[in-house]
Amino acid sequence: MAKLLWKRGIITLGEGSYGVVSLACTSNALFRGVTLPSLIAVKSCNLSASHSLKEEVKILRMFKHSPCTVHCYGAKVSFEDKVYLYNLYLSNCNSLPEFEVKKHTKNVLPGLSCIHNNGIIHCDNILLVGRDKTANGDVVLNKIKFEEPKFQNSKLYNEAQDFLEKCLVKNPSTRWTADMLLNHPFLLHSSKAANTAKTRKRKSGSMSLLHKPIQKVTFKIGNH
Numbered sequence: 001m002a003k004l005l006w007k008r009g010i011i012t013l014g015e016g017s018y019g020v021v022s023l024a025c026t027s028n029a030l031f032r033g034v035t036l037p038s039l040i041a042v043k044s045c046n047l048s049a050s051h052s053l054k055e056e057v058k059i060l061r062m063f064k065h066s067p068c069t070v071h072c073y074g075a076k077v078s079f080e081d082k083v084y085l086y087n088l089y090l091s092n093c094n095s096l097p098e099f100e101v102k103k104h105t106k107n108v109l110p111g112l113s114c115i116h117n118n119g120i121i122h123c124d125n126i127l128l129v130g131r132d133k134t135a136n137g138d139v140v141l142n143k144i145k146f147e148e149p150k151f152q153n154s155k156l157y158n159e160a161q162d163f164l165e166k167c168l169v170k171n172p173s174t175r176w177t178a179d180m181l182l183n184h185p186f187l188l189h190s191s192k193a194a195n196t197a198k199t200r201k202r203k204s205g206s207m208s209l210l211h212k213p214i215q216k217v218t219f220k221i222g223n224h
């Protein structure tokens with residue numbers, strides 16, 4: 001069986017509660033039938049504390065055919081600096097600047113809708129990625145925690161602000177669903193003019209999935 005050949009780079013992309021994500025280069029053109037990009041993200045943790053990452057692999061594999069989720073190429077144990085590490089090989093998803101969010105939000109919402117309809121909620125970052133380039137910029141929707149948002153000093157336009165407020169409503173029964181958000185003026189209007197969205201009643205019961213056990217999925221938003 002093909003062995004994934006990779007080398008951890010010195011660049012750390014980020015660190016979460018369960019692992020450190022580094023940039024790594026690969027030398028395989030083809031791995032398990034998939035053409036690997038030359039750069040991937042490797043999320044690593046100590047093998048003895050790898051339960052969460054192993055769960056993450058299972059979740060990501062459920063969505064391996066979805067263009068809306070981060071691709072997981074596999075997982076493997078390595079021995080580095082006298083320590084056994086558990087590594088997850090992921091597509092490298094750097095973030096895009098704020099002005100591109102409107103375009104790409106339209107891509108991520110169907111993905112959210114899809115996982116909600118499968119009884120899973122998204123409690124992790126939303127990562128934005130381009131197919132043929134690595135984009136640098138601000139992470140716009142990073143780490144949504146359900147706290148009431150404060151926008152007094154925000155530079156976001158009113159429609160975007162309203163959109164975020166609808167996403168961040170603390171009460172799940174009044175929070176907008178992914179499908180409702182797809183019809184929000186922020187996504188429907190090409191103009192950046194300020195417009196306050198009319199309050200819409202959410203369909204009753206459509207957020208009941210939020211009461212199911214929390215699992216995590218990392219999204220990518222691609223150019224599809």
Ligand SMILES: Nc1ncnc2c1ncn2[C@@H]1O[C@H](COP(=O)(O)OP(=O)(O)OP(=O)(O)O)[C@@H](O)[C@H]1O
Binds near residue numbers: 021041091093
């Ligand atoms: N596939 C990826 N490509 C590029 N950067 C990534 C990728 N996965 C994670 N990162 C970066 O690494 C950081 C840590 O990600 P990770 O998933 O380990 O934790 P988290 O979700 O941010 O935090 P927590 O685990 O506490 O919820 C992210 O914030 C992101 O900046």
